[in-house]
Amino acid sequence: MRKEMRRKDRLVTKDMAREIMQKSEYGMLCTVGSDGYPYAIAVSHILHENCIYFHCALEGRKLENIKDNPKVSMSFVSKAHVEQENYTVRYESAVAEGTANIVEDEDEKLYALKLICERYSPDMLANHLDHIQPRLKRTGVCRIDIEHISGKVNSR
Numbered sequence: 001m002r003k004e005m006r007r008k009d010r011l012v013t014k015d016m017a018r019e020i021m022q023k024s025e026y027g028m029l030c031t032v033g034s035d036g037y038p039y040a041i042a043v044s045h046i047l048h049e050n051c052i053y054f055h056c057a058l059e060g061r062k063l064e065n066i067k068d069n070p071k072v073s074m075s076f077v078s079k080a081h082v083e084q085e086n087y088t089v090r091y092e093s094a095v096a097e098g099t100a101n102i103v104e105d106e107d108e109k110l111y112a113l114k115l116i117c118e119r120y121s122p123d124m125l126a127n128h129l130d131h132i133q134p135r136l137k138r139t140g141v142c143r144i145d146i147e148h149i150s151g152k153v154n155s156r
Contacts, residue, residue: 012153014151017096017149018094018149020093021047021052021078022047023078023092024045026042027042027043027075027096030073031065031066031069033065033068034065041061041062043056044120051144052074052143053144054116055112056140056141057140066102071098071099076093077091088154091153092151092155093153094151096148096149097146097149098146099145099147100142100144101142103140103143110132112141113132113141114132
């Protein structure tokens, strides 16, 4: 059972939470290893329909953790401004929870990498396949199927 957000006055709609996720330059992927320790790492992501894609290496701690326990969460902050005089931070944040999958299908992998290129290198789209194709075999892609999204905002 999911615990309710304590500060309900800061809760935003799922659509606003998705907007926060889309505006964030990166997301913090949180996994748990077989040793029970949590692991968080920044990843470049794209929100597409009801999933999140990110690219990665073909091996490493996050992939080992996903294989051991595919339940993950990602945290996003699209805006943060410290107001020293008020002893607070004005922010927009969102959290997505779901099940992570390592993408093996080459067509889905290419599609996800194209989406990532459109987001992070929009001026280079004419040549994106020239960049992706030679690296495809050594590039990993993961997809998180979103099961829950929430967001909160501390604004004036």
